[in-house]
Structures are given as C-alpha cells and as structure tokens.
Amino acid sequence: MKPADTAMANAFVPGKVRLDPASQRLVEERARLLGPAYRLMYEEPLHFVRGEGVWLIDAAGRRYLDAYNNVASLGHCHPAVVEAIRRQVGMLATNTRYMHEAILTLAERLLATMPGELGHVMLTCTGSEANDLAWRIARGFTGATGIVVTETAYHGITDAVAQFSPSLGASVDLGRHVATVPAPGDPGAEGPGGFAEAVERAVAGLRRHGIRPAMLIVDTMFTSDGVRPGPDGFLAPAAEAIRRAGGIFVADEVQPGFARTGDHFWGFQRHGVVPDIVTMGKPMGNGHPVAGIAVRPQVVAEFGRTSRYFNTFGGNAVSCAAALAVLDAIEAQGLQENAARMGERLTARLRALSSRHPLLAAVRGAGLMIGVDIRSGGAPDKAAAARIVNGMREAGVLISSCGMHHNVLKVRPPLVIDAAGIDLFADALAHVLSTMEGDAR
Amino acid sequence: MKPADTAMANAFVPGKVRLDPASQRLVEERARLLGPAYRLMYEEPLHFVRGEGVWLIDAAGRRYLDAYNNVASLGHCHPAVVEAIRRQVGMLATNTRYMHEAILTLAERLLATMPGELGHVMLTCTGSEANDLAWRIARGFTGATGIVVTETAYHGITDAVAQFSPSLGASVDLGRHVATVPAPGDPGAEGPGGFAEAVERAVAGLRRHGIRPAMLIVDTMFTSDGVRPGPDGFLAPAAEAIRRAGGIFVADEVQPGFARTGDHFWGFQRHGVVPDIVTMGKPMGNGHPVAGIAVRPQVVAEFGRTSRYFNTFGGNAVSCAAALAVLDAIEAQGLQENAARMGERLTARLRALSSRHPLLAAVRGAGLMIGVDIRSGGAPDKAAAARIVNGMREAGVLISSCGMHHNVLKVRPPLVIDAAGIDLFADALAHVLSTMEGDAR
Numbered sequence: 030m031k032p033a034d035t036a037m038a039n040a041f042v043p044g045k046v047r048l049d050p051a052s053q054r055l056v057e058e059r060a061r062l063l064g065p066a067y068r069l070m071y072e073e074p075l076h077f078v079r080g081e082g083v084w085l086i087d088a089a090g091r092r093y094l095d096a097y098n099n100v101a102s103l104g105h106c107h108p109a110v111v112e113a114i115r116r117q118v119g120m121l122a123t124n125t126r127y128m129h130e131a132i133l134t135l136a137e138r139l140l141a142t143m144p145g146e147l148g149h150v151m152l153t154c155t156g157s158e159a160n161d162l163a164w165r166i167a168r169g170f171t172g173a174t175g176i177v178v179t180e181t182a183y184h185g186i187t188d189a190v191a192q193f194s195p196s197l198g199a200s201v202d203l204g205r206h207v208a209t210v211p212a213p214g215d216p217g218a219e220g221p222g223g224f225a226e227a228v229e230r231a232v233a234g235l236r237r238h239g240i241r242p243a244m245l246i247v248d249t250m251f252t253s254d255g256v257r258p259g260p261d262g263f264l265a266p267a268a269e270a271i272r273r274a275g276g277i278f279v280a281d282e283v284q285p286g287f288a289r290t291g292d293h294f295w296g297f298q299r300h301g302v303v304p305d306i307v308t309m310g311k312p313m314g315n316g317h318p319v320a321g322i323a324v325r326p327q328v329v330a331e332f333g334r335t336s337r338y339f340n341t342f343g344g345n346a347v348s349c350a351a352a353l354a355v356l357d358a359i360e361a362q363g364l365q366e367n368a369a370r371m372g373e374r375l376t377a378r379l380r381a382l383s384s385r386h387p388l389l390a391a392v393r394g395a396g397l398m399i400g401v402d403i404r405s406g407g408a409p410d411k412a413a414a415a416r417i418v419n420g421m422r423e424a425g426v427l428i429s430s431c432g433m434h435h436n437v438l439k440v441r442p443p444l445v446i447d448a449a450g451i452d453l454f455a456d457a458l459a460h461v462l463s464t465m466e467g468d469a470r
Numbered sequence: 471m472k473p474a475d476t477a478m479a480n481a482f483v484p485g486k487v488r489l490d491p492a493s494q495r496l497v498e499e500r501a502r503l504l505g506p507a508y509r510l511m512y513e514e515p516l517h518f519v520r521g522e523g524v525w526l527i528d529a530a531g532r533r534y535l536d537a538y539n540n541v542a543s544l545g546h547c548h549p550a551v552v553e554a555i556r557r558q559v560g561m562l563a564t565n566t567r568y569m570h571e572a573i574l575t576l577a578e579r580l581l582a583t584m585p586g587e588l589g590h591v592m593l594t595c596t597g598s599e600a601n602d603l604a605w606r607i608a609r610g611f612t613g614a615t616g617i618v619v620t621e622t623a624y625h626g627i628t629d630a631v632a633q634f635s636p637s638l639g640a641s642v643d644l645g646r647h648v649a650t651v652p653a654p655g656d657p658g659a660e661g662p663g664g665f666a667e668a669v670e671r672a673v674a675g676l677r678r679h680g681i682r683p684a685m686l687i688v689d690t691m692f693t694s695d696g697v698r699p700g701p702d703g704f705l706a707p708a709a710e711a712i713r714r715a716g717g718i719f720v721a722d723e724v725q726p727g728f729a730r731t732g733d734h735f736w737g738f739q740r741h742g743v744v745p746d747i748v749t750m751g752k753p754m755g756n757g758h759p760v761a762g763i764a765v766r767p768q769v770v771a772e773f774g775r776t777s778r779y780f781n782t783f784g785g786n787a788v789s790c791a792a793a794l795a796v797l798d799a800i801e802a803q804g805l806q807e808n809a810a811r812m813g814e815r816l817t818a819r820l821r822a823l824s825s826r827h828p829l830l831a832a833v834r835g836a837g838l839m840i841g842v843d844i845r846s847g848g849a850p851d852k853a854a855a856a857r858i859v860n861g862m863r864e865a866g867v868l869i870s871s872c873g874m875h876h877n878v879l880k881v882r883p884p885l886v887i888d889a890a891g892i893d894l895f896a897d898a899l900a901h902v903l904s905t906m907e908g909d910a911r
Binding site: 040052058059061062063064065066067069074075076077078080085100101105106111114115118119123124125126127128129130132133136137149150151154155158161164186187188189198200201310311316317318324326329330332333334336337338339340342343345 | 478481496499500502504505506507508509510511516517520521526541542546547552555556559560561562563564565566568569570571574577578581589590591592595596597598599602603605606627628629630632638639641642751752757758759760767770771775776777778779780781782786788789
C-alpha cells in the first residue's frame with residue numbers, strides 16, 4: 030500500500046539513494062525492529078555516536094556542525110548539565126507525591142523569567158504532554174471545546190494534540206473542533222485585518238458549527254509555519270480577539286523558548302502580550318526529558334478543583350536538576366546575549382548571501398531561530414530547499430526545512446555557537462549555493 | 471469552591487493534621503508555586519532527599535522501606551543503571567531521526583521477552599504517552615472508536631487517556647466512546663459468564679450507541695481496580711471477545727511489567743494470551759523517563775502508512791542506555807526469580823497475619839505485586855485501610871491503597887528486596903494492626 034502524504038520535510042526515502050553497507054544494515058534493522066512509523070532525516074541518514082558542544086560526531090569520526098537540533102541548546106553534553114544529572118541520578122529521582130526542594134526552586138526560577146500574572150508551574154516529560162495539559166486546562170476554564178491554530182502548526186503527538194497539529198500532514202485528521210488560520214506574514218494571506226482578524230473569522234467559523242472557542246495556541250515564532258517572527262506586537266490583538274470570544278491564549282514556547290530569540294527569554298515577550306498559559310519543552314533539560322507549563326492561577330483553578338495531576342516522571346528530582354542547570358548556564362554564560370549577537374552575525378551573513386543568490390528570497394527570524402525562504406521566480410522551491418539541506422549535510426552542517434511548502438530552511442544553531450561557527454555555517458552555505466548554481470549552468 | 475471528588479486514595483489533606491514548620495513551609499510553597507492540581511501522599515507528607523536500594527531517606531535522616539514505588543523497581547539509585555546513565559549522558563543523547571545502535575539493541579531485547587507475534591517496538595517518555603499511542607494505533611487499525619476498560623482502571627493522563635481512566639474520579643469525564651466493565655474477581659460483579667461476557671455486554675452497549683469497538687485495554691494485574699490477578703487464563707476469552715467484535719486487545723504492562731509478577735516477565739503471559747499491543751513504562755528505566763509499546767506489525771501498518779511518529783526525547787540514547795541496564799540487571803541479579811520467591815514469602819506472612827486479623831479479608835497478587843483487601847464485616851473499609859497506610863508510614867514503611875473503595879492495600883516492594891526486608895514489612899504491619907486493635911478496645 031502506498032504511504033500517505035505524511036508531510037515530513039527532508040525525510041529519508043528508502044531505496045532512493047544507495048547507502049553504504051553499515052547504513053543499509055541500520056536502516057533495515059530499524060524497519061524490522063521499530064516498524065513503519067519512524068522517519069530518518071536526509072537522503073543519506075546519519076549515524077551519530079557522540080556529541081560535543083556544537084558538534085555531532087558520526088561513526089566514522091566525522092564532525093557535523095549541529096545547526097538544527099534546538100534540544101541541545103547549550104551544546105551537546107554541556108558539562109554543567111551532565112554534572113548536575115550525574116550528581117542527582119545517584120542521589121534521588123522520585124516523584125511529586127513527596128515534597129522536594131528542587132521542583133520548588135525550579136518553578137520559582139521559571140516564573141521569574143515571566144510576567145507576574147503567570148503564577149504556577151506544572152511539569153511534564155515532553156512538550157506534547159505540556160500542550161496536552163494546556164488543552165485540558167483550557168477546556169476546564171472556558172467550558173468550551175474549540176481550538177484555533179495556524180495552518181502548518183506543530184504542537185505535538187498525543188492524540189489530542191495531533192488533532193491540532195496540521196503539519197503532521199493531510200492523513201492525520203484535524204479534529205472537527207479545530208479551525209486553522211494562515212500563518213502571519215504571508216503577504217495577503219491573512220486578509221485585510223491581519224492575524225487578529227483571521228482569528229476572529231476562525232472563531233466565527235467554529236461558532237457556525239456550534240463550537241465555542243477554548244483556546245488560540247501558537248508557537249510564538251511560528252516555527253513549523255516557516256519561521257515567522259512577524260512585526261513585534263502583532264500577537265497582542267490576536268490574544269485579545271480570542272479572549273473576547275471566551276477563549277484563552279496559549280503561547281507554545283517549546284521551540285522558541287529559553288533565550289533562543291536573543292531579544293527575550295520567551296518568544297511571546299516581543300509582542301507585549303501576557304499568555305494565559307505558556308508551554309515549554311525541548312531545550313529545557315538540554316536533552317533530558319523535561320517539559321512543562323506556566324499558567325495564570327485563575328486559569329488552572331477549575332482544573333485543580335476537578336482533576337488531580339500526576340505525571341510519574343514529570344518533576345522528578347533529576348529532571349529538575351537538569352532544568353536548573355540549564356537556567357544557570359544560560360545566565361552564567363550570557364547565552365541570551367550570545368544568541369542575539371550571533372543571530373545578528375548569522376542574519377547579516379545570510380542577507381549578504383541572499384543579495385548574491387536569488388534562491389534565498391528572504392531571511393527571517395530572531396536571535397538563533399532563523400528561517401530562510403527558498404524561492405524561484407517568486408514561488409516556493411521545495412526541491413531547491415531539499416538540495417540545500419542535503420548539500421549542507423554533505424558539507425558537514427545540519428539544518429532542515431519547514432513551512433507549508435517545505436521551502437524554508439530551518440536554522441537553529443546552539444546558543445553557545447561562536448563567530449567561527451557562524452562563519453563556518455555561512456561559508457558552507459555559500460559553497461553549497463555556488464555548487465548548485467554551477468550544476469545548473 | 472469545594473474541591474470535587476478527585477478520588478486519590480491516601481492524599482494529604484491540607485489543614486487536617488498539624489505539620490512541623492519545615493513541612494508546613496514546603497506544603498505552602500507547593501501550593502503557591504505548583505498550584506491546586508498536585509497531591510501529596512499521607513496525612514503527614516514526606517520530604518525525601520536520598521534513595522538507596524529499598525530505602526528512601528527523609529530530610530531528618532530517617533529511612534523508610536519503599537514498598538510502594540514500582541518505578542525504582544531495582545531499588546533506588548541502582549548502581550548499574552546510575553552508571554549507564556552517567557556514561558551515556560556525557561556521550562550523546564540525540565533523537566530517533568538519526569540512526570543509533572542502542573535503540574535497536576533495546577528493541578531486540580524487549581521483543582525477546584515476548585511472544586514472536588509482537589514484532590515492533592516504539593518508544594515514548596511516559597506510560598501515558600504509550601497508552602495514548604496504542605489508542606491512536608488501535609483506531610487506525612480498526613477504523614473504530616470505542617474503548618472498553620475496567621471500572622477503576624488507570625491508564626494515564628493525556629487528554630485521550632484520561633478519558634479512559636475512570637480511577638481519576640467522577641469529575642474527570644469518561645469519553646462517550648468509553649464503556650466500563652467490572653474488574654474481574656469481584657464475586658458476582660461480572661455476571662454469570664465472567665469477564666469475557668462482561669466485555670461482550672460492554673461492546674453491545676457501545677454498538678447500541680452506534681460505536682464500534684477499537685480496543686479492550688487492561689492493566690494485566692488490574693492494579694488500580696484493587697490488584698486482581700484472577701485465575702490464570704481468564705484474559706484469553708476476553709481478548710477473543712474484543713477481536714470477534716473487530717477490536718484489538720491492549721495489555722497495559724506499565725504497572726505489572728518487567729518481572730514484577732515473578733512467574734513471568736509480563737503480566738499477560740500468565741493468561742496464555744498474545745496481545746495486539748503491549749504498553750510499558752514506570753520501571754522501564756528505574757526512574758529515568760522512558761516508556762513504550764510493542765506491537766504486532768500488521769496492527770501498526772496502517773498507522774505507519776498515514777502517520778509518522780516522532781517523540782523528541784523518546785528513544786534517545788540515554789533513555790535506551792538506562793532501559794538496557796534495567797534489562798541487564800533483572801537478568802544478572804535473577805530478579806524475576808527473587809520477585810517470585812520474596813512474593814511467596816510476603817504472601818505467606820500476610821496470609822498468616824490475615825488469619826489473626828480479620829481486617830485483612832484477602833491477600834491477592836503475583837510476585838511482588840500484592841493487594842490486601844481490608845474489610846469489616848464483609849464490607850470494604852476505606853477508613854481502616856487509610857489508618858493502616860498512615861500507620862505503616864509512621865512505622866517507616868511506604869504503601870498506599872487502591873481499588874474502587876480505596877480499601878485495598880497496594881504493596882509493591884522493589885524486586886531486590888530480601889527476606890529481612892519482607893520480615894521488616896510484615897512485622898511493621900503486625901505492629902500497626904495490633905496498635906489499631908488496641909486503640910479499638
């Protein structure tokens with residue numbers, strides 16, 4: 030049976046390229062043991078055995094600059110995080126049904142990075158669980174069941190969350206209670222009134238089907254929609270629009286959060302908006318499975334009255350130790366400032382390349398979360414984006430693509446990257462683009 | 471506003487007992503920082519700072535025998551698991567979009583513990599995610615949407631899974647697509663035909679509402695239903711019943727799995743039944759967040775065709791290293807055999823106590839998963855169970871209660887417990903029961 034369109038940009042396609050025998054064996058073993066739902070990246074998938082700072086090292090000893098995985102945001106195997114985990118794992122790892130100081134310290138530290146309205150922290154293991162919990166809380170608070178998301182949003186893979194993650198592809202059904210709006214920044218796509226009016230129209234559409242809106246949830250950098258930071262502030266009227274309709278505003282910071290955008294610690298802060306719930310994950314433990322939410326007390330009151338929350342591993346002492354070490358390192362190493370500075374350097378170099386290579390139609394982003402829009406004659410060029418992504422892999426640099434048309438390069442170097450790393454990235458891209466243009470001539 | 475019945479057995483109730491100042495501060499800080507949905511255990515909650523083998527050690531240095539937490543199934547901070555995590559966390563922790571040997575080794579090792587029909591392994595971070603994934607797969611395979619669970623089942627806390635976890639309490643709504651059946655073993659509760667006929671009646675009930683059944687999912691020890699191992703084999707006709715109706719049989723091994731039942735590695739094996747999906751979690755990484763499923767290839771084929779599966783932290787190299795170390799230790803230390811032997815010793819001591827103390831109306835279980843039914847005059851005695859649980863805590867032994875009436879002591883010592891540990895447990899229980907009887911006179 031033919032696979033349906035599962036819409037993963039930059040997925041390995043078995044049989045398309047001849048692999049070396051070692052890779053071929055691993056690919057076959059994966060199919061045999063893990064089954065048909067897993068995907069590898071790149072035309073020729075990679076086999077990593079070690080990570081170190083900005084580098085991932087493959088089985089043959091080749092080093093790749095990891096400019097994609099925002100999980101190891103402090104660099105792979107960051108010494109302080111490794112040390113914190115090593116210490117705590119030998120001490121205690123038990124759960125939140127007992128008292129423990131670390132979870133309280135962590136909650137206090139997280140809340141200190143946010144507006145005062147956000148008063149409680151709840152911990153999960155994954156960003157999917159965090160968004161799933163936000164959804165349960167939103168429903169409890171509003172008594173409503175509708176959701177508004179952007180057209181190519183990704184929020185996670187639990188059953189409930191997959192139903193509001195359109196980027197999973199046309200064969201994963203959206204819930205009937207889910208309405209989509211164009212991602213902001215596509216010229217003309219939003220209609221005359223911009224993003225907030227698009228949200229209002231989506232709410233009206235839900236109501237027409239008898240569904241009241243419970244929440245608007247957005248990745249505040251619209252990462253899967255193709256990285257669309259938009260003009261500062263445009264999220265505030267959208268948040269107001271959903272609140273007027275009785276719903277809440279959930280900022281999904283799983284990808285943008287933890288200082289990546291350079292200007293602020295969280296992506297929503299650029300917009301002068303205070304979310305009702307903030308969800309977080311990926312870089313939170315620099316690779317350790319820890320995620321969670323921050324929530325306004327009045328928003329979680331009803332959920333707390335009717336539902337207890339217990340996540341066996343969520344908020345265990347080791348996860349808290351890892352997350353605290355991450356917060357410490359971001360502060361001690363000035364990584365938000367570094368993200369801003371290196372982001373500027375990278376953006377400048379990308380813009381310079383864009384002036385020489387028309388394929389690079391636009392460079393968007395904030396800090397070290399950057400999207401490069403690949404177009405030919407004004408139209409999204411998915412094939413060229415795929416060639417660049419695979420060419421960069423050949424050149425020893427890891428990126429991927431995103432966006433509705435899979436034509437936006439998704440560039441997310443670790444926050445610890447330095448000027449030499451940025452230059453290596455830009456030089457590699459220049460090389461790949463020149464080679465592609467040479468091939469085309 | 472009055473809290474709804476959130477039905478957690480043995481939860482701390484703020485204000486009921488006067489706490490020492492240090493505990494009072496922690497309780498208040500938790501309420502302030504973590505909000506209203508978290509629960510602590512015991513009348514006087516505990517503050518642990520260290521774990522070591524069968525012991526949890528509180529801030530004052532007092533040691534408690536942990537006969538409750540089946541997560542640290544090899545004992546807290548098991549040296550080999552700690553060492554495996556410490557080694558891998560400094561090496562690499564990246565994700566399943568790259569190839570890696572450890573996930574393949576782990577999948578092979580897990581499948582080797584199961585019947586050959588189960589051919590693929592998929593990894594998540596939590597048991598909730600594992601059951602959520604099983605549900606998505608069941609729906610894809612059957613094209614149906616109904617679920618049959620037992621009346622006091624617990625399967626997890628994602629939105630979808632909470633809807634089929636009736637033990638979360640009356641204020642967390644079951645889905646309209648969810649039908650419950652009495653847990654097996656309640657005399658008379660199942661009706662004449664036993665558990666399989668109860669499943670058939672539930673299926674008929676769903677059909678009457680136009681809902682076809684997708685799955686029967688059971689914890690194979692019916693842990694939250696009050697630990698009901700039932701007679702060997704009774705699950706097989708129930709699995710057949712759901713399959714005849716077009717659904718699949720999912721064995722939730724999150725609590726019973728990984729050698730706890732002593733007789734077999736998995737709870738379902740006692741029944742001579744081969745599940746369509748096996749879900750696993752809690753003890754899988756001895757505290758590290760790792761969970762997953764094993765599935766028959768034909769059952770996951772449709773899901774794999776339409777949906778890709780990516781769990782950012784699921785199956786990362788550190789989680790795999792922890793899970794492999796757990797499998798190694800179970801084998802190297804003969805822990806399945808120890809669970810059988812120590813389970814027998816504990817059961818014998820509990821039965822001896824039961825002959826002297828009529829409150830202990832029944833002792834049920836397999837290996838080191840034991841339920842003790844507390845009744846007065848034949849009726850479930852929730853209050854007496856709570857007094858025993860809190861008395862044991864005073865005596866330095868951790869257990870809790872479960873079952874529809876919260877009257878079943880839930881006893882799950884680590885698999886590494888020795889005869890001295892069992893005797894300490896039984897002596898403590900004898901002491902608590904004598905004290906209670908003395909108080910009653």
